[in-house]
Amino acid sequence: xxxxxxxxxxxxxxxxxxxxxxxxxxxxxxxxxxxxxxxxxxxxxxxxxxxxxxxxxxxxxxxxxxxxxxxxxxxxxxxxxxxxxxxxxxxxxxxxxxxxxxxxxxxxxxxxxxxxxxxxxxxxxxxxxxxxxxxxxxxxxxxxxxxxxxxxxxxxxxxxxxxxxxxxxxxxxxxxxxxxxxxxxxxxxxxxxxxxxxxxxxxxxxxxxxxxxxxxxxxxxxxxxxxxxxxxxxxxxxxxxxxxxxxxxxxxxxxxxxxxxxxxxxxxxxxxxxxxxxxxxxxxxxxxxxxxxxxxxxxxxxxxxxxxxxxxxxxxxxxxxxxxxxxxxxxxxxxx
Amino acid sequence: xxxxxxxxxxxxxxxxxxxxxxxxxxxxxxxxxxxxxxxxxxxxxxxxxxxxxxxxxxxxxxxxxxxxxxxxxxxxxxxxxxxxxxxxxxxxxxxxxxxxxxxxxxxxxxxxxxxxxxxxxxxxxxxxxxxxxxxxxxxxxxxxxxxxxxxxxxxxxxxxxxxxxxxxxxxxxxxxxxxxxxxxxxxxxxxxxxxxxxxxxxxxxxxxxxxxxxxxxxxxxxxxxxxxxxxxxxxxxxxxxxxxxxxxxxxxxxxxxxxxxxxxxxxxxxxxxxxxxxxxxxxxxxxxxxxxxxxxxxxxxxxxxxxxxxxxxxxxxxxxxxxxxxxxxxxxxxxxx
Numbered sequence: 001x002x003x004x005x006x007x008x009x010x011x012x013x014x015x016x017x018x019x020x021x022x023x024x025x026x027x028x029x030x031x032x033x034x035x036x037x038x039x040x041x042x043x044x045x046x047x048x049x050x051x052x053x054x055x056x057x058x059x060x061x062x063x064x065x066x067x068x069x070x071x072x073x074x075x076x077x078x079x080x081x082x083x084x085x086x087x088x089x090x091x092x093x094x095x096x097x098x099x100x101x102x103x104x105x106x107x108x109x110x111x112x113x114x115x116x117x118x119x120x121x122x123x124x125x126x127x128x129x130x131x132x133x134x135x136x137x138x139x140x141x142x143x144x145x146x147x148x149x150x151x152x153x154x155x156x157x158x159x160x161x162x163x164x165x166x167x168x169x170x171x172x173x174x175x176x177x178x179x180x181x182x183x184x185x186x187x188x189x190x191x192x193x194x195x196x197x198x199x200x201x202x203x204x205x206x207x208x209x210x211x212x213x214x215x216x217x218x219x220x221x222x223x224x225x226x227x228x229x230x231x232x233x234x235x236x237x238x239x240x241x242x243x244x245x246x247x248x249x250x251x252x253x254x255x256x257x258x259x260x261x262x263x264x265x266x267x268x269x270x271x272x273x274x275x276x277x278x279x280x281x282x283x284x285x286x287x288x289x290x291x292x293x294x295x296x297x298x299x300x301x302x303x304x305x306x307x308x309x310x311x312x313x314x315x316x317x318x319x320x321x322x323x324x325x326x327x328x329x330x331x332x333x334x335x336x
Numbered sequence: 337x338x339x340x341x342x343x344x345x346x347x348x349x350x351x352x353x354x355x356x357x358x359x360x361x362x363x364x365x366x367x368x369x370x371x372x373x374x375x376x377x378x379x380x381x382x383x384x385x386x387x388x389x390x391x392x393x394x395x396x397x398x399x400x401x402x403x404x405x406x407x408x409x410x411x412x413x414x415x416x417x418x419x420x421x422x423x424x425x426x427x428x429x430x431x432x433x434x435x436x437x438x439x440x441x442x443x444x445x446x447x448x449x450x451x452x453x454x455x456x457x458x459x460x461x462x463x464x465x466x467x468x469x470x471x472x473x474x475x476x477x478x479x480x481x482x483x484x485x486x487x488x489x490x491x492x493x494x495x496x497x498x499x500x501x502x503x504x505x506x507x508x509x510x511x512x513x514x515x516x517x518x519x520x521x522x523x524x525x526x527x528x529x530x531x532x533x534x535x536x537x538x539x540x541x542x543x544x545x546x547x548x549x550x551x552x553x554x555x556x557x558x559x560x561x562x563x564x565x566x567x568x569x570x571x572x573x574x575x576x577x578x579x580x581x582x583x584x585x586x587x588x589x590x591x592x593x594x595x596x597x598x599x600x601x602x603x604x605x606x607x608x609x610x611x612x613x614x615x616x617x618x619x620x621x622x623x624x625x626x627x628x629x630x631x632x633x634x635x636x637x638x639x640x641x642x643x644x645x646x647x648x649x650x651x652x653x654x655x656x657x658x659x660x661x662x663x664x665x666x667x668x669x670x671x672x673x
Contacts, residue, residue, distance in 0.1 A: 018465070018574055018575075019467040022457040022578075023457070023458050023461045023462075025453075026454050026457065027473075029541070030480075030542070030545055030546075033538055034480050034488075034542045034546070035476075036495070037488060037491035037492050038479075038483065038488070038491070040491040040494070041491040044491065044494065049494070054494070057494065057498055114374055117366060117370075117374055119365060119366035119371070120371065120374055120375075121375065122375075122378070126378050126381075129382060129385065129386065130381070130385055131655065131659055132389060132652060133388075134655065135648060135651050136388075136389065136644075136648050136652070137603045137624065137647055137648055139603075139628070139644075140392060140624065140647070141388070143640070143644075144391060144392060145388070148388075153403065153406070155406065212663070215659065215663045268486075270606060271603075271605065275628075289484050289487075292487060293606060296486075296489060296610065297610050302490055305490045306490050306491065309483065309486070312483070312484065312487050313482050316484070317482055
């Protein structure tokens with residue numbers, strides 16, 4: 001760098017504006033199709049925008065600015081929609097994401113560790129095939145699982161019938177997986193009933209979710225030096241001591257961001273929920289995103305939908321601040 | 337994340353050398369009983385992973401549209417009639433499979449390429465330059481990531497719905513809102529940006545850009561600066577550095593970012609289902625949804641399954657082949673930001 005010629009003023013100017021030139025295309029495009037719509041979203045969230053205003057938009061004579069009415073209606077449950085309580089949906093949404101990640105991460109790690117066993121036959125084939133759930137379109141996954149949980153012909157009830165027959169109960173099992181509203185474990189999550197549909201979705205999403213965690217864990221496992229295990233086994237550490245003393249702490253820096261990533265994905269997991277239960281029964285498995293889609297796609301209350309999206313935005317902001325803290329805290333842990 | 341220990345290296349020479357020269361590899365053999373135990377476990381997991389997929393494949397090879405009353409995983413008959421029907425006449429509407437395929441491919445590839453082209457220069461600027469407002473602009477790019485696609489779809493629907501081409505009669509066409517027909521006549525609607533694949537592409541791009549910029553910036557940050565400094569000493573300016581050094585080095589990551597976007601766009605449903613109303617614009621993912629009804633008994637199961645296999649297959653093959661790169665790409669850029 002020291003050898004450089006003295007820059008002329010033209011070069012200096014060029015260097016000053018160059019970064020902005022590189023940014024220009026992205027900001028022009030995003031300005032038109034991302035930022036402007038976001039601002040427009042906030043504006044219409046204060047109006048009673050409905051289908052009849054579509055033609056003239058904000059210029060419609062009957063379009064009224066209603067202040068915070070949409071927000072208040074959403075938060076107090078005053079929307080003319082059955083079974084909608086914002087805070088129940090919000091609580092369920094957090095619980096849904098959290099309970100999924102708590103299952104996916106340990107399962108993914110355990111399976112990755114198992115497949116990392118030295119000298120295991122066919123491990124490459126297993127690893128390649130275990131990723132398949134990730135690439136099946138959500139609509140297909142959801143339709144298959146909806147069929148498995150069918151109350152009449154579903155494979156799950158048939159399996160349960162076979163199992164209960166082993167214990168001497170000969171009556172066929174008829175669990176109404178996707179339609180029963182009474183929660184099987186009352187009061188498990190205070191304020192938000194966890195219906196059978198929630199457990200059915202947990203099973204389906206477990207199938208969908210652990211493979212990615214397993215792939216990430218595999219990558220992290222392979223970067224752990226083997227010498228550590230050799231040294232530990234020379235010192236007489238058992239397998240489980242090695243697992244808790246070496247594997248788990250060294251996987252942590254990779255798995256915490258992966259868990260955070262999984263949490264945000266699951267929090268907004270539209271496809272599986274929309275296609276499998278549609279948020280039912282009685283909105284007990286509704287997520288914020290599926291309800292938002294219902295508002296704009298079926299009810300066509302654009303004003304309310306905009307207000308709902310603004311609320312989702314702030315919920316995501318809170319989620320981000322929390323997860324950021326977790327990631328940062330664990331970074332310090334791994335550096336210490 | 338990407339494993340590069342010599343033991344598992346794909347380079348046969350390194351593997352060979354490793355086996356021969358390192359006397360320190362653990363010589364412990366896996367005892368047979370443990371091998372068998374883990375094999376049984378692995379096979380069981382493999383079964384749980386594969387059975388929904390086997391179920392769909394089996395259904396797709398059946399000649400009956402009715403739903404089987406039990407979970408059949410091994411096909412009892414091999415009939416390609418469902419595939420033939422789906423390829424000949426995918427929906428009840430007069431739209432061919434080729435058109436649906438063209439819509440899906442056009443949308444996925446188009447959005448992927450545009451997002452990549454627009455994002456890469458911005459990612460470069462954020463990664464390599466220090467300028468005023470850098471932090472502010474970076475936060476600005478991050479903000480839309482907090483809004484899920486469903487959330488952004490409302491204003492985009494309304495804004496794109498305002499852009500129309502109408503026929504005012506007598507061969508005069510007007511682009512609304514730039515021009516209107518004379519005398520305020522309404523005219524006949526010929527094109528509505530909202531109700532078109534182009535409009536859907538615009539809306540998906542709006543959501544895809546912030547991720548593409550952050551993902552690429554995260555990767556460019558990992559390219560060592562020494563190369564550029566060396567180039568600068570040799571007299572290359574920033575533009576040359578970008579085109580001749582950064583872009584070629586980032587090419588693998590560009591491909592990965594493109595493919596991650598491609599998978600998402602290929603399966604995209606939310607925006608296309610909200611925006612599009614004409615069957616000729618439908619994508620493959622929308623067609624799949626169209627085949628499922630409210631009740632499982634009303635689904636033409638073998639055709640649905642055949643369509644599902646056709647839609648999932650291309651993505652699955654590439655994903656399995658590029659698995660390491662895709663997961664590495666997700667974790668370098670997406671998570672660490």
